[in-house]
Every structure is written in structure tokens, then in C-alpha cells.
Amino acid sequence: MADLTADAPIADIRTHYLEMTRRRRTYSAITLAVFVALMVAGFRTADDRNAGGFFDGLHRLFDFPAEVLGEAGQKLAEMPAHFVKFLPSLIETINIAGASTLLGAMAAIVLSLLSTRGLARWPRLIPLFRRIMDITRAIPEIVIALVLIFILGGGPVPAMIAISLHTAGALGKLFSEVNENASLKPVEGLQSVGASWSQRMILGVLPQVMPNFLSYALLRFEVNIRASAILGFVGAGGIGYELKNAMSWGKGQYDEAAAIFILLFATIVIVDQLSSEVRHRLTHGAKLKEATQ
Amino acid sequence: MTMTADATALKPQIDTLFWRKRLMAFGLPALVLAYFVYIFFAFDMAGLSGRANLDNGKTLVRDSYSYKTHVTRDNRSAAVSIAIEGERKGAYPDGQSPDWVTLGSDQGTDTVIDLGDGHVVTFGETQVTYDVPGYGLIVTEPGRRGVQAQFPAGDLPDWINASKNRLAVYTDAGRLTVTRNRSEVFKYNYGWELFFFTLDSPYHTMGWGEVLSRAVTGEAGAIVSDFWNNKMWRHADVAWAIFETILMAFLGTFGAAIVSLPLAFLAAKNFAPLMALRFAMRRVFDFFRGVDALIWTIVLSRAFGPGPLTGALAILITDTGSFGKMFSEALENVDGKQIEGIQSTGAKPLQRYRFGVLPQVTPILLSQVLYFLESNTRSATIIGAITGGGIGLLLTQAIITQKDWEEVSYYIVLIIVMVMMMDWLSGILRRKLIKG
Numbered sequence A: 001m002a003d004l005t006a007d008a009p010i011a012d013i014r015t016h017y018l019e020m021t022r023r024r025r026t027y028s029a030i031t032l033a034v035f036v037a038l039m040v041a042g043f044r045t046a047d048d049r050n051a052g053g054f055f056d057g058l059h060r061l062f063d064f065p066a067e068v069l070g071e072a073g074q075k076l077a078e079m080p081a082h083f084v085k086f087l088p089s090l091i092e093t094i095n096i097a098g099a100s101t102l103l104g105a106m107a108a109i110v111l112s113l114l115s116t117r118g119l120a121r122w123p124r125l126i127p128l129f130r131r132i133m134d135i136t137r138a139i140p141e142i143v144i145a146l147v148l149i150f151i152l153g154g155g156p157v158p159a160m161i162a163i164s165l166h167t168a169g170a171l172g173k174l175f176s177e178v179n180e181n182a183s184l185k186p187v188e189g190l191q192s193v194g195a196s197w198s199q200r201m202i203l204g205v206l207p208q209v210m211p212n213f214l215s216y217a218l219l220r221f222e223v224n225i226r227a228s229a230i231l232g233f234v235g236a237g238g239i240g241y242e243l244k245n246a247m248s249w250g251k252g253q254y255d256e257a258a259a260i261f262i263l264l265f266a267t268i269v270i271v272d273q274l275s276s277e278v279r280h281r282l283t284h285g286a287k288l289k290e291a292t293q
Numbered sequence B: 001m002t003m004t005a006d007a008t009a010l011k012p013q014i015d016t017l018f019w020r021k022r023l024m025a026f027g028l029p030a031l032v033l034a035y036f037v038y039i040f041f042a043f044d045m046a047g048l049s050g051r052a053n054l055d056n057g058k059t060l061v062r063d064s065y066s067y068k069t070h071v072t073r074d075n076r077s078a079a080v081s082i083a084i085e086g087e088r089k090g091a092y093p094d095g096q097s098p099d100w101v102t103l104g105s106d107q108g109t110d111t112v113i114d115l116g117d118g119h120v121v122t123f124g125e126t127q128v129t130y131d132v133p134g135y136g137l138i139v140t141e142p143g144r145r146g147v148q149a150q151f152p153a154g155d156l157p158d159w160i161n162a163s164k165n166r167l168a169v170y171t172d173a174g175r176l177t178v179t180r181n182r183s184e185v186f187k188y189n190y191g192w193e194l195f196f197f198t199l200d201s202p203y204h205t206m207g208w209g210e211v212l213s214r215a216v217t218g219e220a221g222a223i224v225s226d227f228w229n230n231k232m233w234r235h236a237d238v239a240w241a242i243f244e245t246i247l248m249a250f251l252g253t254f255g256a257a258i259v260s261l262p263l264a265f266l267a268a269k270n271f272a273p274l275m276a277l278r279f280a281m282r283r284v285f286d287f288f289r290g291v292d293a294l295i296w297t298i299v300l301s302r303a304f305g306p307g308p309l310t311g312a313l314a315i316l317i318t319d320t321g322s323f324g325k326m327f328s329e330a331l332e333n334v335d336g337k338q339i340e341g342i343q344s345t346g347a348k349p350l351q352r353y354r355f356g357v358l359p360q361v362t363p364i365l366l367s368q369v370l371y372f373l374e375s376n377t378r379s380a381t382i383i384g385a386i387t388g389g390g391i392g393l394l395l396t397q398a399i400i401t402q403k404d405w406e407e408v409s410y411y412i413v414l415i416i417v418m419v420m421m422m423d424w425l426s427g428i429l430r431r432k433l434i435k436g
Helices: A007-048 A054-058 A063-074 A074-115 A121-137 A141-152 A156-180 A185-190 A195-238 A239-248 A255-291 B004-043 B054-065 B208-228 B235-267 B274-292 B294-306 B309-332 B338-345 B349-387 B392-400 B403-435
Strands: B067-072 B081-085 B111-116 B119-123 B128-132 B136-138 B160-162 B165-172 B174-180 B183-192
Touching: A007 B235, A007 B309, A054 B294, A054 B338, A054 B403, A063 A074, A063 A255, A063 B294, A074 A121, A074 A156, A074 A195, A074 A239, A074 A255, A074 B004, A121 A156, A121 B403, A141 A156, A141 A195, A141 B054, A141 B392, A141 B403, A185 A195, A195 A239, A195 A255, A195 B349, A239 A255, A239 B294, A255 B136, A255 B274, A255 B294, B004 B111, B054 B067, B054 B081, B054 B403, B067 B111, B067 B119, B111 B183, B119 B174, B136 B165, B208 B235, B235 B274, B235 B309, B235 B349, B235 B392, B235 B403, B274 B309, B294 B309, B309 B349, B338 B349, B349 B392, B349 B403, B392 B403
Parallel strands: none
Antiparallel strands: B067 B081, B067 B183, B111 B119, B119 B128, B128 B136, B160 B165, B165 B174, B174 B183
């Protein structure tokens, strides 16, 4: 005890502390240097492998948007007609996202309940259902979509199946994290009166977790709209397919592409805003209600 | 008294509540069902069976776990060639054959192809015969006058397809097609043939033990090079493509993090006093996110051409929007006390940020960035398929040829493994970072 107040140990502690700080700084500097080196090397490799170089292309970056917007500006009068023309395919894209979010969410609810400790129907099979979710989550939608397009032909169905599978895995993981925080008391109560597993889940667990599920599903819906637009580009119908066609008309005909760009942008922004509003209400809505009452 | 009064007042309330709940319980599933019915007609699912091509599906599934070897006889010169999948890359050198084919010599001995289970096809000097057990001998003499097939007595079974100029026999053991100019036998075998070494490599015929012993005695370089430069499976190209995909994700994610960190300060309430600036920054982030990665990819590939850099930049721009929003929200939740503490020691603004703010937010931000790294690996595959780079490009190319399904399944497995590895890696790093 007395030593602590003595001069020598304090000097010791001081040198120790300074040495530790120095070592920490050295490590941080090395990590930073390695990171910077990786970024620079990676950038140069990517630049080498690209068809056009970064610095050659930089001044051309705004050429294409300017061209598209310029043509759209010239043919401003035709724009409303284009919007009407592409509305059906936009609705198809939104439908692909909507149907696959619904299908995926329903599969995710079942998968997540089956893979949550304490709720699972067959506790021994939890690892199996977890792996199923891991794998469906890891497959990019485009892989399944391309294979299914080969078998089923082009159209919205392959995209819907592909996005549903990915959604089931992605939401399943999030849902099972929510399930872990659910109170088991209602479940036990229901069990004590002889409820079956599905009754316990529907009446005991789902009412607790539904707001969170809905909020995650809405977030997923946003993501899925983007995904279904991309899948359209590889042949799965919807607005992406129209965009690909419009792009292939080439110079002087970009007004249709411009209309699609604007439609897609507007849809994504509107859905983002709407869903963040609804999600906000789902998580904070209860509080507001209490406050007003 | 009051209790009963309350109860009578309460009952209608409860009744409406129950009624509403019941309506929800039936209404919601009914609504979902109605939507699916609408989707069923909107997507024309009824017409799906007409558009679907189940033969394609069968080929795909069969090719993914088996390969076929073509034994081809040029009917004019009677020369026989053997190639795996009928590709030149998989052709057997002259005079070599798999053990189920006995090559004929020039002196008129026949080439005998044993398809197993008693199925034997013989390529003779002028005749091609197929002995199907339980059916009989099919004899053809292809030439200028057609195929001239003779069958055992009785009606033709439906697995034989014969016309004047063409004969096709489909059995479980394999397939024989004879036209005027060509006779061809397909035999299906399980597995991915030539995965390690192609036929022109001396190591193809050796067992694992022998290859290993040769590797020890100084041939390791040649063995690795033969494997690495396998023309059929192109391991070097595939490894490079995977590296390119991960590179896109890495550059895009961390580039976005570097760009959006300073911008996030401008969009955070407690660091940017100017409301107009804050508002403008937020709209910029919204714009970057709202213009989807698909549109960014198209715009960027016009400027930079196809390749990994375009993909990386597309990810970078989209994620700058997402990170900007997330980072500025994290910065708004920073604890002010630490900054005050640093300020009280006389720190300048930059030092306040460095020592008061960054240590607080770094774990949160890094964990978000790492979380995105994993999902961007998947995006990089998709963007690569559109803009032409990485494993996405290889995959689309393999699918477009519509015959290399074993390669497609190989790439799919690799993509899944890659994404899972990135998931695992980012999970480990996140846990390490949060612990400190």
C-alpha cells in the first residue's frame, strides 16, 4: 500500500503506460498502413482489370446521364405517355417483390420458430433448419433466377421464387433473433391447457413478435424491390427487362430509359419513405397512443 | 353495484374488440390469399407449364452430377474419336480410350463399346450395331442411301426413334444416334470428370498415391501447374474471378465507409449547426440510395467499361448513401460528456473529434461496415453478372452456353461457400472489434 504513494513505482507505472500507448499506436499505425496498402493495391488491380481506366473514364462519368436527361428534356411532352406505358411493368416488379416478401416471410416464420431454442418443434433438428437458412441466405438471387429462367422460361415466376428463397433465409435469421427474446410464459400457459405446437406458436408467440416481424419484413420489401428490378435486367420480367430493352435502342432513343430511371427512382424513394414511416409507428406507435390517452 | 354497472358498460366494448380481432384473424389471411390469387393470374402461372421446359431441367440436374462421354464414328472415313462432353478440350489422344471402349485397329477389327449391363455397341467397318439385352440386335449400315436400320421382329418400342436418315436409341445405359455421316454414342458416368487433370496431363491416369509420391520426388510444380491450368475447369480463372468478386465488395464497402464518414459529420444534428447543410447532405444520401445499384452500374459501366472497378464503384456509391445515413444517426447518439471532457483539456475541434467522438462510434460503425461487407459479396456477384466481372460473369457465361451445367453447379457451390466464408469472417471480426 505504502509503495503506491512512493515515487519510484509511479515513475514505473508512467513508463509502462507510455510504453503501452506507444505499442498501441504502433499497432494502429501498422493496421492502418496495411489497410491503406490493401485499398491502393486493390484499386490498382481493379483498375487494371477494368475495360476502361478510372482516370480515363472519370470525365466521361456525366456524359451518359447528361445524354439521357438531355434527351428526356427534349422530349418532355412524351414523358407522361412513357410513364403510362411502363406502369404495368413497374407494377409487375412491385408484385414480384410483394409476393416474394410474403412467401419468404411465411417460410421464415416457420423456419425461425423451428430453429429457436425453447420453441422448436423438434429440438434436435435446430442445426438442420439453421443450416437451411444459412444456405438459402448465402445464394445470391441471380443464381437461382438464371437457372430457373432456363427451366421455366423468362417471366416473373423465376424471379419470385429466387427472391422468396433468399428472403426466407435472410428474414429467418432476423426472426429467430426476435423469437429468442419472446417470453415463454404464454407458451407454457397454453401448453398447460393442452395446446398443440402450432396453437402455442400462433397464440403464444406470434402476437408477441408480430410488430418486429412486420418491421423487418417491410425493410426486406424495400430490398426486394431493388432485387426484382435487377433480376428483370437478366430476363425475369418487370421494369428491369424494359430498361434493358430501352437501353438497347441506343443513342437518340434514351427518352424511354430516362422515363424508367425516373419511375424506378421514384418508386424506391416512395417505398422507402412509406415503410420507414410504418416501421417507426410499429416500434414507437404504442408509446404515442399511451401518451395521447 | 358499480362493478355490475362497469361490467355492462364494458361488455359492448369487449364485444367490439373481439369482433375486430375475429375480423383480423380471418380478414388478414383472406387478404393474403386474395393477393396470391391475383398474383397467380397476373404472373400467368397457369401458362407456366406451356413455357416451362422440363427437358432442360432434366439435363441440368443430370449434368450437375454426371458427365457424358461421346464416342463418335465418322461414317465416311470410319475413324473413331472419343471426347468427354464432346469438347475438343476433353478429347482423348489418338489410340487412347477409356477402359469401356476397345478401339479397333486398321485391320478390320471392330470398335466395341461396352455400355454396361450387357449393352454393347459395335462400330464395324461398314456396320453399326447395338445389342440391347432383352430386345435384340439393331443393325444399321449408314451410308449415302440413309441409315438402313434393321430391328428385331415386332413393333418399334418408344425409346427408338427411326426414320430413313436418322436413328436414335435411348436406353438407361446410354444413347446411340446414327445419321448418314455420323454415328455417336453417349455414355453417362457419375462425377465431374477431368476436375483435377485433363487428358493431356500425364497425371490423369495415375491414382492419388502415385501423384502424391511423384509430388514428393520433385514433380510438385508440374502437378500443381497441370491442375491449375486445367483447360476444362479453368481453376486459375475461377480463383481469380472469386478474388475479383471479393475485391469488388472490399473496395466498395471500405471505400464507401471512408467517403461517408466525413460526410456523416455534416449530416449529424450535433456536429453540423447549419440546418440547410444538414438537410442537403441527407438528400444527397437519399439520392445515392434511391438511385439503385442497378442504375449506378449501368451509368458507371458507360464511363468505365465492364470490369471489377465499375462494380466496386457502383457498390461504393450506393453504400455511401446507406452508410451516410447510418453513420450520421450513430453520431447523433454520441455521448456529449466525453467530448466536453476532451474540450476541457483545451483540445482543438479536430482533436475533439479524434479523441472524443471516434472512439465512441468506431465499434458501431465498423460492425455495420463489416455486416455490409458480407452482403456486398453477394451484391458483387450480381453486379458482376450485369457489368461483367468476377464469378458472376463466369456464371452467366456458363449458363448462356446451356450445356456446361456441371460448371454452373460448381460455381454455385463456390459462390455459396464464398458468401458463407465472408459471413463467418465478418462475424469473427465484429465480435473481436466489439470486445476491443
